[in-house]
Structures are given as structure tokens and as C-alpha cells.
Amino acid sequence: MFEKEYDVIVVGGGHAGAEAAAAAANMGSKTLLVTMNLQNIGQMSCNPAMGGIAKGQIVREIDALGGYSGIVSDRSAIQFKMLNKSKGPAMWSPRTQNDRMRFAEDWRLLLEQTPNVDFYQEMVSGLVVESGKVTGVKTSLGLKISAKSVVLTNGTFLNGLIHIGEKQFGGGRAGESAAFGITEQLVDLGFTSGRMKTGTPPRVDGRSLNYEVMIPQPGDAQPEKFSFLDTNRLTKQRDCHMTYTSPLVHDLLREGFDRSPMFNGRIKSLGPRYCPSIEDKINRFADKDRHQLFVEPEGWNTVEVYVNGFSTSLPEDVQFKALRSVVGFENVKFFRPGYAIEYDYFPPTQLKHTLETKLVDNLFFAGQINGTTGYEEAASQGLMAGINAHLKIKEKEPFILNRDEAYIGVLIDDLITKGTEEPYRMFTSRAEYRTLLRQDNADLRLTPRGYAIGLASEKRLKKMEDKKEKSKAFVSFFKKTSFEVEEINPILEEVGSAVVKQSDKMFKVFSRPKMTMNHMLRLKEVQDYVAQNNLDADILEQAEIQVKYSGYIAKEKNNADKLQRLEGIKIPAGFDYSKINSISFEAREKLKEIQPVTISQASRISGVSPSDISVLLVHLGR
Ligand code: FAD
Secondary structure (H helix, E strand, C coil), rough: CCCCCEEEEEECHHHHHHHHHHHHCCCCCCEEEECCHHCCCCCCCCCCEECCHHHHHHHHHHHHHHCCCCHHHHCCCCEEEEEEECHHHHHHHHEEECCHHHHHHHHHHHHHHCCEEEEEEEEEEEEEECCCCCCCECCCCCCCCEEEEEEECCCEEEEEEECCCCCCEEEECCEEECCCCCCHHHHHHCCCCCCEEEEEEEEHHHHCCCCCHHHEEEECCCCCCCCCCCCCCCCCCCCCEECCCCHHHHHHHHHCHHCCCCCCCCCCCCCCCCCCHHHHHHCCCCCCCCCCCEEECCCHHHHHHHEEECCCCCHHHHHHHHHHHHCCCCCCCEEEECCCEEEEECCCCCCCCCCECCCCECCCCCCCCHEEHHHHHHHHHHHHHHHHHHHHHHCCCCCCCCCCCCCHHHHHHHHHHCCCCCCCCCCCHHHCCCCCCCCCCCHHHHHHHHHCCCCHHHHHHHHHHHHHHHHHHHHHHHHCCCHHHHHHHHHHHHCCCCCCCCCCHHHHHHHHCCCHHHHHHHHHHHHHHHHHCCCCCHHHHHHHHHHHHHHHHHHHHHHHHHHHHHHHEEECCCCCCCHCCCCHHHHHHHHHHCCCCHHHHHCCCCCCCCCHHHHHHHHCCC
């Protein structure tokens, strides 16, 4: 039934699996995607949305490298918003509301159009491991399929246990079976596993809601998009709506607390701190008499609606009664109740930077299996694991992104260096160089790297180079060209900035606070330059950021370069930490466990102090 031996087998067709399969195949590996249900490739298990704060940056990075998540998100978008637009550009974060069914369909179709991807629907029940190296997978029907490398992306399915009130049953997602066998085998092989939980809100019938009493939440007037390629911008959008819970809703929910698996000890594992259930919010923030709910359509045509903010595992009758007391939900009909799910994960300190496991050669883990939460976190790991699975078997250099190059670099470094005991999600605050890691420049940062490994296309590279050249030239135009005093002073007065007495370079006034590209575009010479060079909105934005934030960018770049020096000091593989007496016991244990590759990575391990690092430096110097 199968190729004699695949280059890469990807287990699981969620966000991580789909990106992993696409990346490995696009780089030239013969790839098999084995997943439990081919109908559910790219399924959004929870909210029908992509991106958001820090996550939007990740989607753009995936796109810049040549992954598919940005394209799929654009094609299936029903609303676009650039979040945090009132803050500096490092914080701008694109987000789309998506048509859940189209999102999954677009993923499936894109993968079908990707040469080198074969598909097979079945549950993988185990791995074939010979002499410390993975050589294939075993399926529940008893088939053995051979491969040079395997990427596991099992998501929430490993021994998944669903909770609704006092009821609990096995499942990887509502309506889908859990996966068995893999955890047990990996533990036998010496891996450590853990347990985490997550939850989802009820889905309801939009025809039963009264939108008149809710607050509309429209998309941006000028919607942008994720992909740097030629996907379309939205010309029409669907509104979301906002409403609130109330003290009455909270009282009704509290009535079910004694039957809540969260509070009666049935759920033992930790859930995502920043995505708490409604019962958790009421419990933890007892003084708050209302919580926001976002009412999000599940697609262009479906009447199904997602109730963002009302994640719950309370009994379904309690969910229903409480929701009926929310403004606008008085006549609500349920499509599906909310639920919580517990699942196995593998602490990610067991991985290398390539996402290959330290214990078994050519075996890679990506996505929720590594203790993360979120589609974007999963997709980016899938992409990196797919790339590195391919590179490993072709005996090429691994592909690693540094912390100053990409949020993806921050994510993976955090996971493998610090580990995580609760579901890990990305935030801008996790990146020390966020002025460098902006959504607008993801292509400038990463497309050359994606192209160099054979993933990003020539077309992508050309587009990026064009943007780079044009924005650079526009910035130097501002540096070289002088303004007319009579033309600039009315604008300066308007923004409350001191007027000038004599002409100077445009860059100087443009750099002032409150001065924007729109103000500069009122100068005749600027207008002429834009028209002559046919500059589009992307170039204008890029040039504006480079002028206005040049100081911050240069400072951060300088700090990043300093860190890079520590990154350059390699620690030899298998370094014997027990030889060094003068480091702390805790540091020695952690260093032995994590086996950092560089001094810089060692310095980020919790429990390793600056004085431990000094000792290490002296020792390595010796
Ligand atoms: P998944 O999307 O779970 O995909 C796993 C894939 O692997 C599936 O296709 C499955 O069929 C397949 N598979 C598993 N085991 C096998 C096997 N043995 N053989 C073959 N195929 C297999 N994220 C948030 O950011 N916020 C939230 O609030 C949130 N809530 C969630 C609530 C619920 C109930 C669930 C289920 C998930 C929630 N998530 C949430 C998480 C989000 O869905 C995941 O982070 C994301 O989908 C993970 O992607 P993944 O590719 O790692 O795994």
C-alpha cells in the first residue's frame, strides 16, 4: 500500500502536522501524512480565528518562511483586525476571524496540491525504533510503514479525556476518538510525560440570538492580510458582537460548582492561565460583576456561533441556563455544549533546538504535544520540525532561528531551555527584541532564510527584495531631501510641534513625535516621489517605521549583537558538568538535563545564575 520507505512520516493533521507535511514535501522529501480523520485536516479545535497579539507575528513569520498558515487564513477570513494599532509598531498584531469549514477545506486542498504528500487515514498506535533511531510507525490495523524520520503532532489526542460536568469520556476533541499507545511506548523508551488540560465554550444557533441588544464589533475599515504573497484582501466582512455576563449569570453558574470537574478534583492538570474558563474567572475574580463575551460567527454562511469568553466544563444544563440569562441570549439554542479536555504532553526540555528528541534519533515532536497551546504556536513548530526532519535525513545543517530573529526562535528556545508546566502561549513580552520582531518586517527577516533552505519560493524572495529596496530608497529620500519652511510649518503647528525657522532635511521633522507618513504625504515633493516610484501602502508603512523607530531599532540590534557573542561560545557536546565544583548544585543538575549548546542558552536556564555562567566561561576558556 505504501512507498517502500518514506523520507518523512507526519503523524497528525492538525496545525502542526499540516505545516510539517507541507514543509518537508516542499523541500523535496517524500512525505506521508497519517491522521485519524482526513476530513479534519487543519481543524480549528477551539475559536475560529488566527493571529492576535504575538500570534499574528508568528503567522506572518510562518508565511515569510514559506509555510501555508497565512495563505489559508487569508483565503478563509471573514474579518480582519490589526490589534494594538494605537501602540508602537512592535505591538501591532494582525488577527482574522475565519470560516471554520473553509479553513479546514483550504488546508486540505493546499496539501493535495503539494507534490510529494501522500495521505493515509488511520490511528498510529506506536513507533518502530531500532538502535535508538526511529524507522517508521505502526498503525492500529497492524500496518508497519517505514520512514527515515517521523514527526509526532498528536495535539490533544494522546489519552484525551473529555469532561462535561460529572460526565467524562475518552476523546481527542468532541466527536473524535482519543489516541492510545504512543504515550506508553515513549515512556517505556525513557521519555517523561505529563498531563495538561484545556477547554472550549458552547457553540450556539445564531438564529436564536438578539443582536440588536449587543455591541457590534466590525473589522478594520481597510483590512490588511497575513500573507506576503498575492492573497486577496477582504472586500466585505462579517461583524462580531460583544455582550456581558452579569451577577445573575454568575449566580446561576455557581449553582453548578459542586458538579464542576474543575472544583471537585476530577480535573487534576493545569490549563492555560490566560484562557481561563468562565467558572475559573468567577472564582478567581469574585469582585468583578461582569465579564466580556465576544459573539463570533463560525463562517460566511453558517448560523453557528462561537461564544468567546464562555469556555466551561460545567454540566450542560448549567451552561444552558446561565447563558440564557446573558443579554441577547434569552432564547439561545445550543449546537454543542462547552467541555474541557485532559491530554498527555511531553515536557519539551527533552528536545533539541531542531525539535528532534534527545532520546530517539530522527524523531521530532511539534505542537500541543510539546506543552503549548494555540494554533499559531503549533503551526510554527510543525513548520520547523518538518524543515529539520528533511534537513536531517539529507545530512544538511539544522535550521534554527535565534531569539533576535523570530518569535518562532523565542518559542522554541523557551520550550527546550525552560520547559513548561502549564500550557505555553506566546506573548510579545516573552521576546526581548520585540522592536526587531515586528509583523511588518517578518518577510525582511525570514524570507532570505527560507529561500536559502529551499522552502520560500523565488517569487517570494523577489517580492521581499523589491520591498526592501524601495523602502530603503524612500528612507534615504527623507534623509537627503529638504523641506520648504512654508510648507512644513502649518503641519507642525497642527500637531503641536515647534515650528522651524530654516529648512532642514525631511528626516528630522518626520522623526518628531506625532508626525506621521500621512503628514509627510502632504508635501509636494513627497507626493511626487511616491507617484514616480509607484510606492504602495506596504512600502509607506515600512519606511515610516524605519524613520520613526530608527533609534530604538538600532539600540535593540546592538543588544542583540552583544548576545550573539555569547551565542557564539559553544559548549562541547557531552560536556561533563560534574567536573566543575564551583557551580551550584541546582545549576549542575539543570545543565546536565538540558545540555545547552551555547553559553547564551545556558544563561537562560532557570536556576543557572550569572556567577555559574562566569565559572563556566572561565572553565571553557581554559
Ligand atoms: P491538533 O490540532 O489537536 O491536531 C492533532 C491531530 O493529530 C489531529 O488531526 C488528530 O486526528 C491527529 N492525531 C492524534 N493522534 C493521532 C494518532 N495516534 N494517529 C493519527 N493521527 C493522530 N488553544 C488556544 O490557544 N486557546 C484555547 O482556548 C484553546 N482551547 C482548546 C479547547 C479544546 C477543547 C481543544 C481540543 C483545543 C484547544 N486549544 C486552544 C488548542 C488548539 O486547538 C491547539 O493548540 C492546536 O490545535 C494544536 O495543534 P496541533 O497540531 O498540535 O494538534
